[in-house]
Amino acid sequence: MNVIKIGGNVLDNPAQLDQFLTDFAFIQGPKVLVHGGGKIASDLSKQLGIEPNMVNGRRITDDDTLRVVTMVYGGLLNKNLVAQLQARGCNSLGLTGADANVIPAHKRPVKDIDYGLVGDVESPEQVNVRFLASLAEQGLTPVFAALTHDGQGSLLNTNADTIASTLAVALSREFEVNLVYCFEKKGVLLDVEDETSVIHHLQPDNYAELKAQGSIFAGMLPKLDNAFAALQAGVNAVIIGHAGEIQTIAAGEKAGTRITL
Numbered sequence: 001m002n003v004i005k006i007g008g009n010v011l012d013n014p015a016q017l018d019q020f021l022t023d024f025a026f027i028q029g030p031k032v033l034v035h036g037g038g039k040i041a042s043d044l045s046k047q048l049g050i051e052p053n054m055v056n057g058r059r060i061t062d063d064d065t066l067r068v069v070t071m072v073y074g075g076l077l078n079k080n081l082v083a084q085l086q087a088r089g090c091n092s093l094g095l096t097g098a099d100a101n102v103i104p105a106h107k108r109p110v111k112d113i114d115y116g117l118v119g120d121v122e123s124p125e126q127v128n129v130r131f132l133a134s135l136a137e138q139g140l141t142p143v144f145a146a147l148t149h150d151g152q153g154s155l156l157n158t159n160a161d162t163i164a165s166t167l168a169v170a171l172s173r174e175f176e177v178n179l180v181y182c183f184e185k186k187g188v189l190l191d192v193e194d195e196t197s198v199i200h201h202l203q204p205d206n207y208a209e210l211k212a213q214g215s216i217f218a219g220m221l222p223k224l225d226n227a228f229a230a231l232q233a234g235v236n237a238v239i240i241g242h243a244g245e246i247q248t249i250a251a252g253e254k255a256g257t258r259i260t261l
């Protein structure tokens with residue numbers, strides 16, 4: 001089973017997205033697509049006069065922002081991705097974590113920062129794996145938007161990398177799962193400006209070193225923290241790579257950065 005996450009920069013690039021979806025549709029066997037869309041939500045937010053506010057890579061989500069991300073992630077992006085996959089013969093089903101109660105979550109508790117209507121997932125054990133397995137049995141590919149719910153009637157904005165790793169860990173109970181983070185670069189780079197500097201293998205000790213010297217920063221930090229946590233919790237393999245190389249990655253051939261413990 002492949003759990004594949006696609007980030008906001010690729011979703012905002014029609015040519016790259018088109019190619020990615022064509023390649024994704026070709027991948028054999030059960031698969032799950034998780035999408036972000038932070039960049040598109042920020043653009044629409046600004047157009048509506050709501051200034052985006054990101055802290056530690058997470059969006060501070062007030063009532064108006066939740067409306068925007070619900071429209072963008074749950075509506076615009078999710079439904080268009082499903083339509084585009086249908087056009088490629090990939091029978092897919094658009095979902096949030098609220099649908100079939102697949103991903104129970106709670107509002108992130110206020111510590112130093114109040115993130116507002118942001119979700120932390122309960123735990124992979126609470127994911128409705130049976131439902132996902134039944135979709136796989138029917139040949140349906142779930143497409144997840146970055147939204148969960150609090151069980152009390154509110155949707156919660158939830159980081160898409162975290163949704164992908166949570167689903168990957170949960171599905172590892174029934175499947176051998178490969179988790180792939182696709183984005184707009186060729187992998188984790190030694191020098192973020194140099195696409196030829198792909199780190200082919202990343203382990204916790206060299207991650208700590210590269211983090212300390214500032215070569216790995218910003219959105220890549222939570223992505224890698226999620227990646228190591230997923231491996232520790234039973235995911236078979238985690239790869240971070242370019243959306244344009246998904247076929248090579250899914251075939252188990254050398255591309256992107258392979259994360260190992």
Ligand SMILES: Nc1ncnc2c1ncn2[C@@H]1O[C@H](COP(=O)(O)OP(=O)(O)O)[C@@H](O)[C@H]1O
Binds near residue numbers: 010183187188218
């Ligand atoms: N060493 C690195 N290699 C590649 N990208 C890095 C690195 N360090 C930081 N980054 C940044 O991490 C970003 C990816 O994280 P993020 O924006 O959260 O991705 P996504 O598009 O998947 O949501 C890249 O666009 C890049 O700017």
Ligand SMILES: CC(=O)N[C@@H](CCC(=O)OP(=O)(O)O)C(=O)O
Binds near residue numbers: 008038057146160
């Ligand atoms: C709480 C939180 O920060 N949620 C993210 C969800 C979208 C996301 O993760 O999008 P990318 O993968 O494209 O960055 C956000 O609103 O930006």
